[in-house]
Amino acid sequence: MNPVIDALKFRHACKKFDSEKKISDADLDTILEAACLSPTSFGMEAWKFLVLASREIREKLRPACWDQAQVTDASHVIVILARPELIAPENDYVLKSFLRRELPEDATKAYVERYKWYFETEVYPRMSTYAWCAKQCYIGLANIMTAAASLGIDTCPMEGFEKDRVEEVLDIDTDEFEVAVLVALGYRKGEQTPRRRHDRERLVEIR
Numbered sequence: 001m002n003p004v005i006d007a008l009k010f011r012h013a014c015k016k017f018d019s020e021k022k023i024s025d026a027d028l029d030t031i032l033e034a035a036c037l038s039p040t041s042f043g044m045e046a047w048k049f050l051v052l053a054s055r056e057i058r059e060k061l062r063p064a065c066w067d068q069a070q071v072t073d074a075s076h077v078i079v080i081l082a083r084p085e086l087i088a089p090e091n092d093y094v095l096k097s098f099l100r101r102e103l104p105e106d107a108t109k110a111y112v113e114r115y116k117w118y119f120e121t122e123v124y125p126r127m128s129t130y131a132w133c134a135k136q137c138y139i140g141l142a143n144i145m146t147a148a149a150s151l152g153i154d155t156c157p158m159e160g161f162e163k164d165r166v167e168e169v170l171d172i173d174t175d176e177f178e179v180a181v182l183v184a185l186g187y188r189k190g191e192q193t194p195r196r197r198h199d200r201e202r203l204v205e206i207r
């Protein structure tokens with residue numbers, strides 16, 4: 001008996017939503033609180049949670065999302081936007097982020113230097129700043145799904161979309177924001193797909 005495990009057992013990738021059922025403002029607020037409390041590497045918070053309540057907007061969006069029914073049948077869709085331009089080490093935003101910690105000047109300077117070094121040695125050789133930012137967005141995604149499940153709300157995480165098209169439909173300023181991942185939220189309707197998981201022995205190693 002553990003409320004987090006209970007929520008994780010309730011959660012599944014919901015394919016069939018009841019289009020008549022809406023999430024209350026209070027529950028949506030709790031879910032967004034969970035999103036905003038999520039951690040990010042170096043505390044950069046280089047993201048935005050774009051909530052699509054309007055069915056009209058979601059109808060326009062659906063063809064860009066492989067025509068997946070979840071987009072329109074769910075109560076809401078949250079589009080998680082990455083902000084890769086913000087987190088470039090030379091951007092003032094990085095220094096400002098570290099200054100929020102109210103550390104002594106030399107400690108702040110050390111953080112900025114560590115951050116630069118981390119980007120040079122670990123990020124740039126392996127991935128784009130968009131990919132690094134998107135990795136953080138998936139932490140927000142996970143917390144949104146778990147918070148929703150704790151309230152008896154179903155979700156479907158969605159990577160099945162055409163990024164450029166989604167950004168165009170939603171009129172996203174791509175100089176500032178890029179779509180990382182989507183999540184549909186609402187209430188399940190009828191029978192759902194069973195959960196499949198590998199054995200724990202295959203997935204966990206303890207040394």
Ligand SMILES: Cc1cc2nc3c(=O)[nH]c(=O)nc-3n(C[C@H](O)[C@H](O)[C@H](O)COP(=O)(O)O)c2cc1C
Binds near residue numbers: 011068161194195196
């Ligand atoms: C990042 C991510 C993207 C996903 N994209 C889609 C999607 O576009 N459409 C969909 O129906 N399911 C999508 N899924 C759901 C997975 O297929 C599902 O989570 C997986 O099969 C395990 O099933 P469960 O979540 O019900 O346990 C996605 C899952 C994740 C984590």
